[in-house]
Amino acid sequence: MTGPSAVRNDRHPSPISKSTKDDWIAAAVDILILEGIDQVKIQVISKRLGVSRSSFYWFFKDIGELQDELLSYWLRRNTGPVIERAMRPAKNLTEAVCNVFECWINPSLFDSSLDTVVRFWARKDPNVRSIVEQADRQRIEALTHMFSRYGMKDGEAFIRARVLYFTQVGYFALEVRESLETRTKHLRNYLLAHMGSEPDESALEAYIRRIEGLKGRPA
Template sequence: MTTVENIDTDEAPGGWRGSREGWLLAAREAFVTSGLDAVKIQPLATRLNLSRTSFYWFFKDRAALLDALLDDWEATNTRSLKTAAEAYAETITEAALNLVAVFMEGGPFEAGLDLAVRGWAHQSEDVAARVNAADAERLAAIRAMFERFGFAMAEADVRARTVYLVQIGYISMQVIEDMATRMARIPGYIQTFTGQPPTEAELRRFHAQCGFDGGR
């Protein structure tokens, strides 16, 4: 994951202003690690070693930054899930493995960010509405994946919910599970999700995709 220290800054008259990406990344890190109350302009400026006024070159106010955080969450998590659900696959089991891969450690779906946004939704009706809309969009993408492989709409819907709710359950319960244990369960999960076991070749590709060497 990119860190605040990796972000380049743009020199301007009067000193360093940072960059929009830098401010947003600092806000995301503070939000995920410390909660919404940590996303405030002065603490972020201190974190970035920038002046408070530098913030206003990139965002109108704190509300604009919070809106950008939600946009970033959707771009990071919803987009990565949809991309995986729409990816080429020769079988439904391969398609399901493509989808599960985004949730694995090191995958593009950021579990901590998703958990933080879901916590925020308990405090804001507007955020709750965005979370509900994102969930619906993600489920629709997974449902379409199953329909692409010939599953009837009703069955595709149930299977999509099974896949998605298991993954969100892992996040919401903050399950701690080493990679070898998770990988050992993957064939059973895929058979439950799709009604078919993955082939050995599909599992080998999945392991390679996730950077898993069999626990050696």
């Protein structure tokens, strides 16, 4: 199936509707999270947007191109912040790990629902699985470098990075529901388990103050 002969425009509404490319991607993300990849269909999205199906082809060649956009969005949304936080300069390892921890509790930094549903998608599609595995490697590599910067040998840094990362991915997969206040009570022991040493008090207190405004949300 081919789209309109006009050159596609990513930033402006199509001439046959008021939708934009970002509108289609945002709607597709919502449907992916709520209903899974099988419902990410042109007809379903156009109905949600209240536009004609034909307007889809103003922005995308086919549904595969939209799926590629979804994966790119996921990588920017979830992998980018983890890597940035892992590589962010910090005074000590406690501060560095807390920088990463903030991704797990702040939904503006990491969308756990999106991460989970993309992993379900990967079970059905080998190409998606390859992208997910690459993203996992990139996240773990960044965490490994984080631990290495604070004096850990390569082998230990790698394993601690995996333990920290796999623990959190499992936390989301199990859909553990507890308040941020509850998790904060366990924070010192989480840090001890992941670092192998007592946390720095000033960094710990600074982190708790920083996330104070997030309390009451599910972690």
